[in-house]
Amino acid sequence: MDHEHPRRPQAPTGHGDEVELALLQPKMHATQFPSLQITGYILALVLTLLAFGMVAYHWVPVPSLIPIILVLAFIQGALQMGIFMHLREGRGTTWHLPVLALALFVGLGIVGFSIWIMMFKSGVS
Amino acid sequence: MSTTTSTLPPEFQDNMESIRIMGFWIFLTTDLVLFGSLFAVYVVFRSLVGLGPTPHQLFVIGPVLTETLILLTSSFTCSLSLYSARINRVPGAIAWLIVTLGLGMSFVLLEIHEFASDVLNGHTWHQSAFLSAFFTLVGTHGGHVSVGVGWAIMLAIQIGLKGLTLTTRRKLYAFALYWHFLDIVWIFIFTVVYLSGIA
Numbered sequence: 001m002d003h004e005h006p007r008r009p010q011a012p013t014g015h016g017d018e019v020e021l022a023l024l025q026p027k028m029h030a031t032q033f034p035s036l037q038i039t040g041y042i043l044a045l046v047l048t049l050l051a052f053g054m055v056a057y058h059w060v061p062v063p064s065l066i067p068i069i070l071v072l073a074f075i076q077g078a079l080q081m082g083i084f085m086h087l088r089e090g091r092g093t094t095w096h097l098p099v100l101a102l103a104l105f106v107g108l109g110i111v112g113f114s115i116w117i118m119m120f121k122s123g124v125s
Numbered sequence: 126m127s128t129t130t131s132t133l134p135p136e137f138q139d140n141m142e143s144i145r146i147m148g149f150w151i152f153l154t155t156d157l158v159l160f161g162s163l164f165a166v167y168v169v170f171r172s173l174v175g176l177g178p179t180p181h182q183l184f185v186i187g188p189v190l191t192e193t194l195i196l197l198t199s200s201f202t203c204s205l206s207l208y209s210a211r212i213n214r215v216p217g218a219i220a221w222l223i224v225t226l227g228l229g230m231s232f233v234l235l236e237i238h239e240f241a242s243d244v245l246n247g248h249t250w251h252q253s254a255f256l257s258a259f260f261t262l263v264g265t266h267g268g269h270v271s272v273g274v275g276w277a278i279m280l281a282i283q284i285g286l287k288g289l290t291l292t293t294r295r296k297l298y299a300f301a302l303y304w305h306f307l308d309i310v311w312i313f314i315f316t317v318v319y320l321s322g323i324a
Contacts, residue, residue: 034208041201048193048315055320056186065324073316077309084204084305096150103154107161114165 040083047076134211136295149299153306156269160310163262164317170254171322177253180322183243189319192235193311196270199228200308207301210289218289218297219281225304226277229270236267259318266314269307276300 051069054060060068136142171180203225209217240260243249250260280300284293 034205037201037204037208040204041197044197044200045194048197048312051316051320052186052190055324062324066321069316069320069324073312076312080200080305080309080312084200084308085302096147099147099150099154103157107157110158110161111165111168115168118169 036083040079043079043083044076047072047079134294134298135291136298139291139295142291142295145295146298146302149302153302156306160262160265163258163265164313167258167262167318170258173254175253175255177256178248180255180259180318183248183256183259184319184322185239186319186323188235188239189315192232193315195228195232195235196308196311199225199232200305202228203301203304207297210294210297213289215284215289219284222277222281222284222297226274226281229274229277229304233267233271233274236263236270240264240267263314263318266307266310269310273300273304273307276303 051072054065054069136146174180202221206218206221206225209215209221240263248256250257277300280293280296284297287293
């Protein structure tokens with residue numbers, strides 16, 4: 001098993017946690033200037049103010065308003081995950097990606113199915 | 126400008142610290158399930174206002190937008206604290222951490238002010254199912270931010286006393302994960318509770 005793997009220089013060794021996908025290889029970005037963080041901050045501000053403007057100044061018709069701002073929230077959440085929570089950094093990715101997937105599955109499942117089941121209430125009563 | 130180096134951050138080079146970071150991800154998972162449940166409760170109960178105010182009547186969006194911008198900025202300064210730690214600048218790491226907890230405190234104060242004025246107007250969480258769900262969801266998030274502020278104070282003291290050791294780096298990394306997670310939860314509260322409420 002382990003001795004079959006070629007050892008990558010930056011991979012943690014000997015604990016069965018070697019990264020096998022090139023995409024998920026351990027990496028860390030060292031920069032002279034926190035440009036990634038500043039980009040993330042500006043994008044977050046733009047998305048927030050965009051959602052706020054849509055609601056406060058009626059930039060879009062009401063029926064499509066809620067889906068649009070929800071999509072904006074999901075985009076911003078994904079941005080925060082990718083940029084600020086360092087999802088692709090370190091050897092964390094292969095470790096925490098299954099946990100994160102489970103969390104999203106359970107979390108969205110609870111929310112989605114609760115809303116779905118409550119839609120039947122009006123039909124029953 | 127961006128160069129990929131062959132070295133991992135110190136907190137990831139150590140096997141034990143990596144496992145602790147993994148453990149923190151598992152905690153965040155359970156926290157996500159908690160907030161998911163409270164969001165589900167809120168969405169189900171938001172139209173059951175009884176004799177109390179509707180979301181549209183209750184919410185004052187100005188202070189809430191301020192809270193949102195404060196929390197977004199604190200998320201940014203938190204990432205700068207970690208960035209400073211990565212390039213081994215202890216004063217920078219502590220200073221940005223203090224900015225972060227200051228912003229976190231002002232967020233909590235604004236939220237306490239909002240809740241207090243609601244209660245003084247008679248809108249307690251006894252009044253309707255909507256208000257119960259609202260105070261529980263937003264209050265749970267506010268409680269998390271308050272805990273985070275306390276954590277950041279202790280962390281800043283510890284980094285000041287011990288410098289950037291393997292342990293304090295891992296603690297700073299875990300705190301950053303926690304803080305960004307709370308920011309993401311707030312984005313959804315802002316959208317699902319407040320913006321949808323006044324739409």
